[in-house]
Amino acid sequence: MPRPIKACVRPDAIKHNLEVARRAAPNSRVWAVVKANAYGHGIENIYTGLGSADGIALLDLEEAVRVRELGWNKPILLLEGVFTAEDVRLADRFNFTVAVHCDDQHRLIADAKPLRPINVYLKMNTGMNRLGFHPQRYRAAWERVSTSESIGEITLMSHFANADEGTVDWQLERFESATNSIPGQRSLSNSAATLWLAHVHRDWVRPGIVLYGASPSGRSHDIEGVPLRSAMTLSSELIGVQELAAGETVGYARTFRADGRLRIGVVACGYADGYPRHAPSGTPIAVDGVITRTVGRVSMDMLTVDLTPCPNARIGSKVELWGEQVKIDDVASSSGTIGYELMCALARRVPVTVT
Numbered sequence: 001m002p003r004p005i006k007a008c009v010r011p012d013a014i015k016h017n018l019e020v021a022r023r024a025a026p027n028s029r030v031w032a033v034v035k036a037n038a039y040g041h042g043i044e045n046i047y048t049g050l051g052s053a054d055g056i057a058l059l060d061l062e063e064a065v066r067v068r069e070l071g072w073n074k075p076i077l078l079l080e081g082v083f084t085a086e087d088v089r090l091a092d093r094f095n096f097t098v099a100v101h102c103d104d105q106h107r108l109i110a111d112a113k114p115l116r117p118i119n120v121y122l123k124m125n126t127g128m129n130r131l132g133f134h135p136q137r138y139r140a141a142w143e144r145v146s147t148s149e150s151i152g153e154i155t156l157m158s159h160f161a162n163a164d165e166g167t168v169d170w171q172l173e174r175f176e177s178a179t180n181s182i183p184g185q186r187s188l189s190n191s192a193a194t195l196w197l198a199h200v201h202r203d204w205v206r207p208g209i210v211l212y213g214a215s216p217s218g219r220s221h222d223i224e225g226v227p228l229r230s231a232m233t234l235s236s237e238l239i240g241v242q243e244l245a246a247g248e249t250v251g252y253a254r255t256f257r258a259d260g261r262l263r264i265g266v267v268a269c270g271y272a273d274g275y276p277r278h279a280p281s282g283t284p285i286a287v288d289g290v291i292t293r294t295v296g297r298v299s300m301d302m303l304t305v306d307l308t309p310c311p312n313a314r315i316g317s318k319v320e321l322w323g324e325q326v327k328i329d330d331v332a333s334s335s336g337t338i339g340y341e342l343m344c345a346l347a348r349r350v351p352v353t354v355t
């Protein structure tokens with residue numbers, strides 16, 4: 001028998017969360033962001049939940065081709081654009097919309113002489129300082145691109161650094177003044193801005209993390225009032241039980257010491273499955289539907305839990321690492337990270353079922 005660990009992925013939850021995003025931005029069209037293989041869920045696994053999206057956005061060309069081959073005939077956006085002339089040929093052949101964030105990318109497209117003009121998202125660096133044209137050089141870039149035979153529709157795009165804190169106006173002002181009187185559609189909003197900042201919605205929003213049911217800020221209480229459903233459950237079982245006497249320690253480096261007698265369970269899940277090794281003692285976890293806490297260090301293939309709140313638990317008891325009972329955001333914040341990272345880090349060795 002294989003180890004009892006498994007991930008369960010729910011396309012219906014994605015479908016539901018997509019509607020939540022759409023209701024939050026009712027006047028915008030929606031790019032469903034599925035980069036990093038749908039934030040670790042597997043594009044093929046969740047594909048049936050994406051049907052109502054107006055477009056699919058990602059950044060890996062091979063994933064984009066897979067999405068077309070699944071039968072998606074609405075727009076597909078490559079968020080980092082093209083890297084090689086071969087990428088331009090594929091974008092041409094599969095009708096991808098591509099980000100253009102620098103002159104080199106524009107040149108790559110023009111030099112490849114696509115058969116049909118390629119639609120682009122012309123990206124402005126409004127302060128994130130990753131990709132995009134500086135606001136002062138944006139209009140000139142737009143003029144070059146808009147007179148190029150290889151370029152079709154141009155959408156004006158930027159990305160926020162701080163939308164989960166609500167502080168976007170410093171970037172918005174740069175965007176507005178640099179694009180003033182440039183025609184074309186606009187796209188600015190990630191999940192946080194889609195949920196919380198109606199004044200920046202514009203023509204297309206780009207929600208990612210909320211589609212999977214986690215918080216854009218990494219804090220679960222920030223989405224308490226939002227009816228999102230978690231799209232992934234990571235579960236396993238107890239494969240061992242130990243009775244500790246007062247003063248005994250658990251696991252590597254002996255970071256946890258029992259105050260009194262303590263019954264603990266050993267779960268078939270470790271950092272080689274994608275569970276964060278930095279999760280300290282006290283990280284929430286559910287055993288037989290009861291919330292309890294981890295104790296001691298996470299090992300490669302196992303971790304240990306306090307069975308005090310679930311005295312009937314035994315070998316074979318069901319454990320939820322994250323999902324509908326245990327919020328992924330709470331496991332992440334306990335471990336010093338965000339839900340995004342945990343989803344994306346789900347290990348290849350964990351079998352995924354779709355329900």
Ligand SMILES: *Cc1c(COP(=O)(O)O)cnc(C)c1O
Binds near residue numbers: 033035079159190
């Ligand atoms: C990843 C990404 C998004 C989605 O971000 P979330 O915080 O997951 O909603 C939107 N736009 C761009 C350019 C991105 O790279």
